[in-house]
Amino acid sequence: MAGPLLEFFTQMDNQGGIIVKDGPKFDLDLYIQNYRGRTKFDRLLLIGRSSVKLCVDALRAALAEAKRGRDxxxxxxxxxxxxxxAPNDPDAVYDQKWLDKQEIANHEETQRLLAELKGYKNNLIKESIRMGNEDLAKHYESIGDLNAASEYYSKMRPDVSTAKHLIDVGKHLxxxxxxRRDWNMIPAHVAKMTLGGQYPDExxxxxxxxxxxxxxxxxxxxKYYEAALAFLEADPSVSSKVYNEIASKNDVAVYGGLLALATMDRRELQAMVLENQNFRAFLEPEPHIRRAVTMFVNGRYAACIEILEGYRGDYLLDIYLQRHVSKIYARIRSKCVVxxxxxxxxxxxxxxEKAFGSPERPIEEELAGMIEEGVLEARIDGIESLVNTIKVDPRAQMQASALASAENYERQAIERLRRMALAAADLELVGTRKMGLHHQLGGDLAFGDQEILMG
Structure with a gap:
C-alpha cells in the first residue's frame, strides 16, 4: 500500500471503518450501473472508503456523480x-467556480419554489399545493437537506386525492x-401505504x-429473521424503481439468502428459499447464494461456508450489509457446526479444524465460545482433542414430561374432590387476611389459607 493510501486507510480505521484489502469479485462499472439517484453516490463513497483495491477509482466516480448533482x-x-x-490526482482540487455557481443556483431555486408554494396556498388549490410541496421536497432532497425534504413530503399527505398520490408520499418518505438511516420510521411510513385492498393494482x-x-x-x-421474511416475499415480476433507488434485484437475493441461512432451519430453507418461485427469480443472477443454501440443506456445511467466504469481501462493500456481515457469518458458521x-x-x-478451520480463529476457541453462549451443548476434551456432544435421551425426556403431567393432574383432582366435599356438606370458603394478601400479589391460594364456615 502506497504512502498516501496507507495514511488514508489509517484514518478510516481510526474512525471505526471497515477495511477490505482483497479485490472484490464484481466489476465496479457494471456494479454501479444497477443504481441511480443518491444511493449511487453513497455506494461509491463507501467503496472508496473501504476497498484498498478500488479506493481511488471509486472516489473519482463518486466525485463525478457529485458534480452531476446539486449537493x-x-x-x-x-x-x-x-x-x-491520491494527492497528485488532478481531481483532488476543489472546483471553486463550480461550487460557487451551484450554491447560488441552489439558493435561487429554493426561493423560487417557496414563492410558488406560497402562491398555491393563497389560491387554495389542493392539487397545486400538493405538487408545490413535492417539488420543494425533491429540491431539498437533491441538495442534501434531508430534514427539510422529509418535512415537505409529509405536508403533501393532507392534499392527496388518489391512491397513487398516497403511495407516492409513502415512497418519498x-x-x-x-x-437518513432512520430505521424506526420506515415501517410506519410503509404502513401508511397500505390501502386495505381497495386498490389492488396500486x-x-x-x-x-x-x-x-x-x-x-x-x-x-x-431483526434478521423478520428481515429475511420481508425479502423472501418481494415480487420480482413487478417493475419497480426500488430496484435501483434503494437496492437492486441482486441485493435482494443476497440479503434474503444470507439472512435466511443465518436464521432458518433446513425445512424452512427448503420451502421458503429453494422452492419459493418468486425468490428463485431473484437468485438467478446470484447463483452462488442458491448453491450455498443448497449445500446447507444437503448437509454439506463446509462447502456452504467455503462459498460464502469467497464473497465476504464483496458483502463488506455493501452499504446495508457491511455492519452486519461478521454477525451474519458467525451465525451461519455456528449453525453449520451444530x-x-x-x-x-x-x-x-x-x-x-479441517472442515471449519479459519486462519483468524482456532476452532477450539470458537467451539468454547459457542458452548459458553449456549449455542452448542458439548464438552471439549483437551487431553484427547475431542469434542463430546451432550445427547438428550428422548425416552427419558418423554417420561419426565409424562410424570410431571400426571403429578399435576393428581394435584388438581384432589383439590376438586375437596371442594366438591365441602359443597356437599353445605360449607363455604371464606378468605382470611393472608388470602387477601395472596390475591393482591396474584399468587395461588393454598387450602390452608382459607377458613371453612357453616353455610
Missing amino acids: TQRYRDVVEYLRIA VRVAVQ ERNSQPFQKVATGIALLGQD QYLIPFSCVSLDTL
Whole structure:
C-alpha cells in the first residue's frame, strides 16, 4: 500500500471503518450501473472508503456523480477524501467556480419554489399545493437537506386525492428515511401505504418497494429473521424503481439468502428459499447464494461456508450489509457446526479444524465460545482433542414430561374432590387476611389459607 493510501486507510480505521484489502469479485462499472439517484453516490463513497483495491477509482466516480448533482457538501466530502488518498490526482482540487455557481443556483431555486408554494396556498388549490410541496421536497432532497425534504413530503399527505398520490408520499418518505438511516420510521411510513385492498393494482405495484424497504429497515435493527421474511416475499415480476433507488434485484437475493441461512432451519430453507418461485427469480443472477443454501440443506456445511467466504469481501462493500456481515457469518458458521455434530457422540478437533478451520480463529476457541453462549451443548476434551456432544435421551425426556403431567393432574383432582366435599356438606370458603394478601400479589391460594364456615 502506497504512502498516501496507507495514511488514508489509517484514518478510516481510526474512525471505526471497515477495511477490505482483497479485490472484490464484481466489476465496479457494471456494479454501479444497477443504481441511480443518491444511493449511487453513497455506494461509491463507501467503496472508496473501504476497498484498498478500488479506493481511488471509486472516489473519482463518486466525485463525478457529485458534480452531476446539486449537493455541494457531498462534493466537498469526496474531494477531501481523494485529496488524502491520491494527492497528485488532478481531481483532488476543489472546483471553486463550480461550487460557487451551484450554491447560488441552489439558493435561487429554493426561493423560487417557496414563492410558488406560497402562491398555491393563497389560491387554495389542493392539487397545486400538493405538487408545490413535492417539488420543494425533491429540491431539498437533491441538495442534501434531508430534514427539510422529509418535512415537505409529509405536508403533501393532507392534499392527496388518489391512491397513487398516497403511495407516492409513502415512497418519498421511505426513501428519505433510508438515506437518513432512520430505521424506526420506515415501517410506519410503509404502513401508511397500505390501502386495505381497495386498490389492488396500486398495492401490487408498490409491493416490492414496501417489502424491500421493510427488509432493509429490519436489517438495520438487527431483526434478521423478520428481515429475511420481508425479502423472501418481494415480487420480482413487478417493475419497480426500488430496484435501483434503494437496492437492486441482486441485493435482494443476497440479503434474503444470507439472512435466511443465518436464521432458518433446513425445512424452512427448503420451502421458503429453494422452492419459493418468486425468490428463485431473484437468485438467478446470484447463483452462488442458491448453491450455498443448497449445500446447507444437503448437509454439506463446509462447502456452504467455503462459498460464502469467497464473497465476504464483496458483502463488506455493501452499504446495508457491511455492519452486519461478521454477525451474519458467525451465525451461519455456528449453525453449520451444530448441524455437523448432531449425528456424532464425539468428533476430533482435527476433523473440525479441517472442515471449519479459519486462519483468524482456532476452532477450539470458537467451539468454547459457542458452548459458553449456549449455542452448542458439548464438552471439549483437551487431553484427547475431542469434542463430546451432550445427547438428550428422548425416552427419558418423554417420561419426565409424562410424570410431571400426571403429578399435576393428581394435584388438581384432589383439590376438586375437596371442594366438591365441602359443597356437599353445605360449607363455604371464606378468605382470611393472608388470602387477601395472596390475591393482591396474584399468587395461588393454598387450602390452608382459607377458613371453612357453616353455610
